[in-house]
Amino acid sequence: MSSGDISSETVIGLTAVIVAVTDETPRVLVARRIHHDLATPAQQGRSAAPQDRPDTLPYGPFDAQRHRTLELGLRGWVEEQTGIRPRYVEQLYTFGNQYRDPREFEGGPRVVSIAYLALTHETPLAGTGEARWRDWYDCLPWEDWRGGRPAIVDKIVRPALQNWIRAAPDRPAREERRERVSVAFGFDKSAPVDYVRCLERYELLYEAGLVLEALRDRLAIERAQGRKPSAIDSKASAAAQATGAPMALDNRRILASALGRLRGKLAYRPVIFDLLPEEFTLLRMQRVVEALSGRRLHKQNFRRMVLNADLVESTGHRDTTSPGRPAELFRFRREVVTERAAVGVGLPALSAAE
Amino acid sequence: MSSGDISSETVIGLTAVIVAVTDETPRVLVARRIHHDLATPAQQGRSAAPQDRPDTLPYGPFDAQRHRTLELGLRGWVEEQTGIRPRYVEQLYTFGNQYRDPREFEGGPRVVSIAYLALTHETPLAGTGEARWRDWYDCLPWEDWRGGRPAIVDKIVRPALQNWIRAAPDRPAREERRERVSVAFGFDKSAPVDYVRCLERYELLYEAGLVLEALRDRLAIERAQGRKPSAIDSKASAAAQATGAPMALDNRRILASALGRLRGKLAYRPVIFDLLPEEFTLLRMQRVVEALSGRRLHKQNFRRMVLNADLVESTGHRDTTSPGRPAELFRFRREVVTERAAVGVGLPALSAAE
DNA sequence: ATATATATGTTCATAATGAGCATAACAATA
DNA sequence: TATTGTTATGCTCATTATGAACATATATAT
Numbered sequence: 071m072s073s074g075d076i077s078s079e080t081v082i083g084l085t086a087v088i089v090a091v092t093d094e095t096p097r098v099l100v101a102r103r104i105h106h107d108l109a110t111p112a113q114q115g116r117s118a119a120p121q122d123r124p125d126t127l128p129y130g131p132f133d134a135q136r137h138r139t140l141e142l143g144l145r146g147w148v149e150e151q152t153g154i155r156p157r158y159v160e161q162l163y164t165f166g167n168q169y170r171d172p173r174e175f176e177g178g179p180r181v182v183s184i185a186y187l188a189l190t191h192e193t194p195l196a197g198t199g200e201a202r203w204r205d206w207y208d209c210l211p212w213e214d215w216r217g218g219r220p221a222i223v224d225k226i227v228r229p230a231l232q233n234w235i236r237a238a239p240d241r242p243a244r245e246e247r248r249e250r251v252s253v254a255f256g257f258d259k260s261a262p263v264d265y266v267r268c269l270e271r272y273e274l275l276y277e278a279g280l281v282l283e284a285l286r287d288r289l290a291i292e293r294a295q296g297r298k299p300s301a302i303d304s305k306a307s308a309a310a311q312a313t314g315a316p317m318a319l320d321n322r323r324i325l326a327s328a329l330g331r332l333r334g335k336l337a338y339r340p341v342i343f344d345l346l347p348e349e350f351t352l353l354r355m356q357r358v359v360e361a362l363s364g365r366r367l368h369k370q371n372f373r374r375m376v377l378n379a380d381l382v383e384s385t386g387h388r389d390t391t392s393p394g395r396p397a398e399l400f401r402f403r404r405e406v407v408t409e410r411a412a413v414g415v416g417l418p419a420l421s422a423a424e
Numbered sequence: 425m426s427s428g429d430i431s432s433e434t435v436i437g438l439t440a441v442i443v444a445v446t447d448e449t450p451r452v453l454v455a456r457r458i459h460h461d462l463a464t465p466a467q468q469g470r471s472a473a474p475q476d477r478p479d480t481l482p483y484g485p486f487d488a489q490r491h492r493t494l495e496l497g498l499r500g501w502v503e504e505q506t507g508i509r510p511r512y513v514e515q516l517y518t519f520g521n522q523y524r525d526p527r528e529f530e531g532g533p534r535v536v537s538i539a540y541l542a543l544t545h546e547t548p549l550a551g552t553g554e555a556r557w558r559d560w561y562d563c564l565p566w567e568d569w570r571g572g573r574p575a576i577v578d579k580i581v582r583p584a585l586q587n588w589i590r591a592a593p594d595r596p597a598r599e600e601r602r603e604r605v606s607v608a609f610g611f612d613k614s615a616p617v618d619y620v621r622c623l624e625r626y627e628l629l630y631e632a633g634l635v636l637e638a639l640r641d642r643l644a645i646e647r648a649q650g651r652k653p654s655a656i657d658s659k660a661s662a663a664a665q666a667t668g669a670p671m672a673l674d675n676r677r678i679l680a681s682a683l684g685r686l687r688g689k690l691a692y693r694p695v696i697f698d699l700l701p702e703e704f705t706l707l708r709m710q711r712v713v714e715a716l717s718g719r720r721l722h723k724q725n726f727r728r729m730v731l732n733a734d735l736v737e738s739t740g741h742r743d744t745t746s747p748g749r750p751a752e753l754f755r756f757r758r759e760v761v762t763e764r765a766a767v768g769v770g771l772p773a774l775s776a777a778e
Numbered sequence: 779a780t781a782t783a784t785a786t787g788t789t790c791a792t793a794a795t796g797a798g799c800a801t802a803a804c805a806a807t808a
Numbered sequence: 809t810a811t812t813g814t815t816a817t818g819c820t821c822a823t824t825a826t827g828a829a830c831a832t833a834t835a836t837a838t
Contacts, residue, residue: 393806725827785832791826800819
């Protein structure tokens, strides 16, 4: 626990993306307080008001003394800090880029963070009260296509990325940028967006300077190297203001990575059921899938798919809370996992329907 | 670099699973030499002959001073040690279980290892000569179903796992074991094996004591705790001798994890092409997919799928080396990645054909 | 020429998918 | 009580994808 001024030191941390879905909004647990007084230099300078500070993901150091495995370490402090015992926990990715923690600039250690995805119900929060549930799409607004192609994509992201393509130093670089944009967002061609490539999209926006974190980091690096701050494209800067809520460190990248992983997993593992209550209607289930995948689904086909796959069985109960014909309540049929190889909700390849 | 006797110390390492496919065998790069004189206590005691020492995966410590990112760190020492510049590199998983490095028993630090998957051609090896290519299925023989259900599954794995199920302490535990076995290997039901669940299968064998590493670790822990070595089921022990080549540390677990990841990726990202030469016949491509997925595929359907998906284009050349009608040579159409969302070889759901 | 081995092309039945139309069961209201 | 709005549920149809078999083409070796 000694604070090192030898910058060769390397520290391992655990970061949690804790997910729940209420009605139609996917939520992640965030803390307003910068954990361990972690703040960007700019923020320390300005001593920003609490409401200006970007959110962080729940974070805890990994204590090799106390925990036999990484996952147990994560579960440990998550429960201590938030009272949550996630139903599902999965390791996401290990982030170790230089300067992902700005304290490195002042000789702080390199912090390598192992990110985990955790699924739960939305629960009343124990603990300090600094934690709260936040709409996932607040931070990644370009990922929500449920109402059709989001306005932000056409009005902000697309023109800004085209500027960025044009601004490439030479032709090969331009071509490479064009291809990456095309793959991630599917603009040019008739190809649909691949809703699973969330991380690629975020990284593109970051490189193009279209998220505030990119400007923040560029500035910090230049300052630390004693260089003059480079000019910032005013158009890009304005765009960066509009691309959703920034987060501390690389936490938004982690969020994007988690969303992509979860979207991918939906299709072949029965993870939705870890986000649903014991009994649920098929529409409720559909809404949760839609919330996470960010797309609308065809109601009858969704129904057919779920029933034909024997994913659920009727409980005999009905939901009478909504107007109209009461819906049947179902429960997850756990047996399916032993019956078939891939168990998931099988999202359609592209289209948006309803 | 100071060797710590404070066991709270934690060290980050990078482990590489470097894959190539020659003809019909998938290969991974292994080193016979135990890296950094790393050996299990048992091995140190017996001072095993070199050919008795289990292989290890290429490993290097992560030096935060020298490398901006984890991936660059990995690429760095991989090229230094082996001369290989992989065409594709992807982070796999971070392994941090207690005692994954047996030196912990003697006060050594907890070693958390970030594993990477790397794809390349099989290349003549530079460096010490300690490294060599090894058939992946030497270590995971139960994963190769190309010749139908492997003998080892029926003769050894299945009966041993059924013993293990019976040996559960109580009924719920027995039920849980039964379900896990069923999901991983698909014995009971008509369900096919899910060829992607390699890690689950390995972990099952490990828990059931059916791989030598499990016996090794159990012994080491008991010895370190001063307990009397527990009796080892002689049947299980015999089985463990027959379940393929053991590896040092948890390297076989990492191998299983890599195989599963790669199998999954095949279906929706064009990773095969990083294992193929510039020009190849469709049969060659099929053989590579089969080698990795561990299953035989229907030739005509594979052909149709690849061609209809516009994954490849003819080079106009032909392969005249084999008897019979010469095969057309194709190259990868890079453009497809911008044309469609999921680009891969779309393995069929189950069956084995030819 | 003939046998043999491989590559390539075609067809067919079946299953999965996307989309629309039709009906059923409730509540609120006229 | 009849009407209307709202949601759930069921059915059909065209299109496409998939698994499998059969048929043909082009080479080498004898």
